[in-house]
Amino acid sequence: MSGTSAQGPRLRPTLDGIPTYKPGKPAGADAYKLSSNENPYEPLPGVLEAAVTAAGSFNRYPDMAVTGLTEELAERFGVPVEHIATGTGSVGVAQSLILATAGPGDEVIFAWRSFEAYPIITQVAGATPVPVPITAAGDHDLDAMLAAITPNTRLIFVCNPNNPTGNVIHRAELERFIDAVPRDVLVVVDEAYIEFIRDPEVPNGIDLYRDRPNVCVLRTFSKAYGLAGLRVGFAIAHEQVATALRKTAVPFGVSQLAQNAAVASLRAEEALLVRVEALVEERARVVAGLRAQGWEIPDSQANFVWLPLGERSAEFAAAATEAGVIVRPFPEGVRVSIGEAEGNSIFLSVAEAFRKTL
Ligand code: PMP
Secondary structure (H helix, E strand, C coil): CHHHCCCCCCCCHHHHHCCCCCCCCCCCCCCEECCCCCCCCCCCHHHHHHHHHHHCCCCCCCCCCCHHHHHHHHHHHCCCHHHEEEECHHHHHHHHHHHHHCCCCCEEEEEECCCCHHHHHHHHCCCEEEEEECCCCCCCCHHHHHHCCCCCEEEEEEECCCCCCCCCCCHHHHHHHHHHCCCCCEEEEECCCHHHCCCCCCCCHHHHHCCCCCEEEEEECCCCCCCHHHCCEEEECCHHHHHHHHHHCCCCCCCHHHHHHHHHHHHCHHHHHHHHHHHHHHHHHHHHHHHHCCCCCCCCCCCEEEECCHHHHHHHHHHHHHHCEECEECCCCEEEECCCHHHHHHHHHHHHHHHCCC
C-alpha cells in the first residue's frame, strides 16, 4: 500500500489505482513487431546523419527553445512560432497539456477505448478521467462526450483517427462538436496518424485551430516520420496555451538528436511520404484480405487495423506470437500495426485460421 507504508516514503495514494503504461511487447529477433504502430522502415541516411552529427556534442544540453525545429514547423504550417510547443513525444506534450489545464477536482474527457495514456496522465496530474464509450462501430460518440461536460471539465481529447480502432471523425461532425464545447474548455485534437488518412472528409486540425482559441492540435514525429525512438512531438495552440505548455514541459525534454532528426525529416518529407504511401497500400491489402476472409472491421485511416474480438483477443494474440508476429490485445479487440509486407502476410494467415474458429 503505497500511501500508508510505515517503512518507505509516503507516495500519493492515487498512484495505487494508476496502471503503469504498457508498451507493445518487444519482438524476438525473428518476429515481426506489429504491436506499437511504429514505422517499419529504418531511418533515411540523411536523417540518421543529422542525428549522429548532434551525438558528437551530447555532453551539452540541447537547445531548450528548440529553435530550428520550431521555426521550420511555424513556416510549414503558416503559424506564428509562439503557437508551437514541442515535447518529449506527443505523449509528453499531452501530459503538459493536462498539467496546464487540470488538477484535483478537474475532469478530462476522452473516448474509450482510445489512446491508453489519456487516463494515466490525467490521474498522474491528480485530475479525474472521464472516459466516454465509443460506439459499437468504433467511433467517438460525440453527443455523449458533449453530455459528459460539467463545470469541472477542463480538457477534452479527440483522437482522429482513433487509436486503436482507426475510425475517423469528419469535418462537419468535428466542427459541430467543437463549436458546442464551452469556450473555456480546451479541445485537443490528437492527430498522431494524420499522414495515413486518405479519406478527404477528415479535417486537418490546424484549419480548426486557426479561429478557435480553445483548440489545440497534437502531432508526432513517431509514426509517419519514423522517429519513435527519439521522442519528439509538438502542439499547435494559441499563444496563451502554448506558453503554458512551455512552463509545464520537462526542461530540455527534446534531445538535440531528436531536434536535428526532426528538422532533417521535414526536409526529407518527400521520401518519407513515399514510404507512408507504401504503408497505406499495405493497409488496403490487409483490410481487403481480412474482409475477404469474412472479418467485419472498421475502415482504418491509420497505420493499424482493429479486430473487434472481445474476450478472444488474448487467444488471437497468442496465436499470432506463435506464428511470429507480435500484435496488441486489448479487452475489446486486437490492434495490429501495418508493418513489413511479410509480417502483414503472416498476420493475414493467422487471421484466416482464427476466423474459422469463430
Ligand atoms: N497519440 C496517439 C493517438 C498515439 O497512438 C500515440 C502513440 N501510440 C501517441 C499520441 C504518442 O506518441 P509519441 O509520444 O511517440 O509521440
